[in-house]
Amino acid sequence: MIKPAKTDAGFAEDIQNRILKELDEEYIASSNNMKNLLAKSDEYYQMIHCIRGGKGKQFEDEPDIFLPEYTERLLTQIGNFVSQFFSSRDYVDVYLESKDPLDIAESKASKKHLNTILNMTETYYFQKVVRMLMTANPKGYAIIKGGYTQKIENQFKCYQEKQQYKVDEEGNLLDEIGDVVTDTMFQSPAVETIQEEIWEDVVVEDYPTFDVYPNRDVRFSPEYCYSLKDKKYVIFSDDKKTLSELEDEADKFGYFNLEILKEKSKQEQKVQDQDGKEIIQYTYPAYKIRERWGKQWVKVKERDENDKPTKIEPGIDFDGTKKK
Numbered sequence: 001m002i003k004p005a006k007t008d009a010g011f012a013e014d015i016q017n018r019i020l021k022e023l024d025e026e027y028i029a030s031s032n033n034m035k036n037l038l039a040k041s042d043e044y045y046q047m048i049h050c051i052r053g054g055k056g057k058q059f060e061d062e063p064d065i066f067l068p069e070y071t072e073r074l075l076t077q078i079g080n081f082v083s084q085f086f087s088s089r090d091y092v093d094v095y096l097e098s099k100d101p102l103d104i105a106e107s108k109a110s111k112k113h114l115n116t117i118l119n120m121t122e123t124y125y126f127q128k129v130v131r132m133l134m135t136a137n138p139k140g141y142a143i144i145k146g147g148y149t150q151k152i153e154n155q156f157k158c159y160q161e162k163q164q165y166k167v168d169e170e171g172n173l174l175d176e177i178g179d180v181v182t183d184t185m186f187q188s189p190a191v192e193t194i195q196e197e198i199w200e201d202v203v204v205e206d207y208p209t210f211d212v213y214p215n216r217d218v219r220f221s222p223e224y225c226y227s228l229k230d231k232k233y234v235i236f237s238d239d240k241k242t243l244s245e246l247e248d249e250a251d252k253f254g255y256f257n258l259e260i261l262k263e264k265s266k267q268e269q270k271v272q273d274q275d276g277k278e279i280i281q282y283t284y285p286a287y288k289i290r291e292r293w294g295k296q297w298v299k300v301k302e303r304d305e306n307d308k309p310t311k312i313e314p315g316i317d318f319d320g321t322k323k324k
Helices: 013-033 035-048 069-084 101-118 125-139 245-247 258-264
Strands: 145-165 191-213 219-221 234-242 265-274 276-284 287-294 298-303 309-314
Touching: 013 035, 013 219, 035 069, 035 125, 069 125, 069 245, 069 298, 125 191, 245 258
Parallel strands: none
Antiparallel strands: 145 191, 219 234, 234 287, 265 276, 298 309
């Protein structure tokens, strides 16, 4: 019998359950609060895609023909914006109050740097702006999530000559005729020149980025504010990911308890091999990822030289109260 895997979170399971309970409560409450708003989004979706259903039909026997009048107006409005905004490769400008030559040079460098990033094909700036407009114009708002992309690879740089003592397979020093050095008074260790490979870390990708999220995949707290950053919490529901993808991203996102997830979600499937023998294969479902942004009490265990927390643990008890 396989023993269940133990948690590798670094804190107790009852506190984990408490955090999950609060997350579920926030997600359910925000979903109920935003029900009418999301339903209105469905109506706009049907209008854009010329689907006549729901409130679009007054009588059941009406035909399902939908004239694309709204879609034409929306595309015309977006087309006018795109033709003006993307007529130049300078998407951002700088506001400079100082006349100091150094400030002027720095502002020009910042402007060139930002415009260079936005013109990179990897950022998909044009597509993201159009997607944002297609969401914001009919539905009233669009949600943008900022981030940063950085990729560092260890690449070969060059060869460098290096001198070292000759040794045999067991690591014993050898003299010039190939004998093991046993007496340093009469034997001199032989020296050989080798080509040593020099490797260095190279920054392959390093730039800020953002993405436009579908409104239906984002939940947030109900209070009124002027920016999502001021919300008590924002929950993003990301695309489904397989267990192997979660394992690959464990270090990047700090996932834990993947072994428990693997054991609990394992599904048996009987298949036949090449010889026709029946064998059992294990499959795992894809998982919907919820990512919560918001404040939470924590206890800081370690900090780096810049006083930034590097190791933390939850600052609440199993009943949700704040620890001392």
